[in-house]
Amino acid sequence: MKIGYVRVSSQDQNIDRQLQKMIDLGIEERFIFVDRQSGKDFDRPQYQTMKRIIREGDLVYVDALDRLGRDYNGIIQEWKHITRELNADIVVLENESLFDSRKFKSMGDIGELMEDQFLSLLAYVAEQERKKIRQRQAEGIALAKAKGKQLGRPKINLESLSKEQRQVLENNFPKWKNKEITGVEFMKMLGLKKNTFYKIMKEYSNI
Known part of the structure; x- marks a missing residue:
């Protein structure tokens, strides 16, 4: 065989x-x-x-x-x-x-x-x-380490958001806080996953 x-x-x-x-x-x-x-x-x-x-x-x-x-x-x-x-x-x-x-x-x-x-x-x-x-x-x-490059998946935080994402965040954060849009809707608008979304919302709330 x-x-x-x-x-x-x-x-x-x-x-x-x-x-x-x-x-x-x-x-x-x-x-x-x-x-x-x-x-x-x-x-x-x-x-x-x-x-x-x-x-x-x-x-x-x-x-x-x-x-x-x-x-x-x-x-x-x-x-x-x-x-x-x-x-x-x-x-x-x-x-x-x-x-x-x-x-x-x-x-x-x-x-x-x-x-x-x-x-x-x-x-x-x-x-x-x-x-x-x-x-x-x-x-x-x-x-890569010597050049200061980050290995693995890049960390996403408030500072790493694009200009477009920052604009979406600023325009819709009050709506989300007032429950005019859901967290799921806001996540999709920002193109973020759940854990990252709530991490950034926390950062933005403390500004």
Whole structure:
């Protein structure tokens, strides 16, 4: 049976390219497992579900080795578990000429040795790339802080309102206080959410 595994690191990343490759290989959609999670470990729901259904003789496809994971020891351990304990096979589409466990198995003991060497090299590269990503993120955060940039969602307060919002506030605050308009109506007019709205109303009341 053909099985596909697709992984991206976050919820907003696009999986279409990886999915299409699996579909083009003739893999049924119910046997394509997708995780939107970091590759730092293998505690991923869809990956663990996939492992539970793998049987001897199955063929698992991944787009690239780093889609399987980015942890050096974990990649080697999982690869060997699938290919040598479950007796299934793995094909890495990006490096299919090198990473097709069926080819190594056909070469006997020397094939296993070669597989270990290639796997160690590529797993090391995948982990180093993960470390570089984390380093770049840390450097970016440090640089932003040094420049005084606010990280995360910007805080909204009375001073941060636009000129148009201030005008709407000034014109309609008395109406809201006199219950001529509701809080919900006033929120919509200002384009604010409930918590922010009441925070700004409190600020404005104290002016």
